[in-house]
Amino acid sequence: MSCLFCKIIAGEIPAEIKFQDEQVIAFADINPQAPVHFLIVPKLHVENAAELAAQSPAALSAVFAAADQLAKAEGLTGYRTVFNTGADAGQSVFHAHLHLLGGRGLAWPPG
Numbered sequence: 608m609s610c611l612f613c614k615i616i617a618g619e620i621p622a623e624i625k626f627q628d629e630q631v632i633a634f635a636d637i638n639p640q641a642p643v644h645f646l647i648v649p650k651l652h653v654e655n656a657a658e659l660a661a662q663s664p665a666a667l668s669a670v671f672a673a674a675d676q677l678a679k680a681e682g683l684t685g686y687r688t689v690f691n692t693g694a695d696a697g698q699s700v701f702h703a704h705l706h707l708l709g710g711r712g713l714a715w716p717p718g
């Protein structure tokens with residue numbers, strides 16, 4: 608098994624875990640881009656969000672529910688969720704994951 612996030616799910620690589628249930632794990636990003644920057648990761652190994660939607664709509668829904676729950680627990684009044692899909696969009700880990708960003712003003716266009 609060479610997938611980094613599968614190794615975190617299996618407990619083989621440590622992470623600052625924020626939430627976990629049957630379908631989802633959430634942990635702090637190692638290189639945060641905002642005061643709150645968590646990764647919400649389905650336990651099912653799929654490459655990206657579209658694959659997750661195709662293979663398990665329930666898991667995709669659980670990912671968004673966990674993100675909203677964590678945002679509320681962090682006291683965020685607004686937050687951004689991002690799925691990067693493909694290397695050209697900045698995806699570097701090919702196990703689907705939703706970025707949850709907040710705790711500072713977030714610019715639009717993204718910044």
Ligand code: 5GP
Pocket residue numbers: 611622623634635636637638639646690691697698699700701
């Ligand atoms: P992507 O670029 O694929 O959208 O997001 C991958 C994210 O995983 C990046 O924001 C990166 O900082 C984070 N990341 C990479 N390696 C690790 C790690 O070993 N532990 C944690 N917690 N995050 C990681």
Ligand code: ZN
Pocket residue numbers: 610611612613614651652653701702
């Ligand atoms: Zn994986």
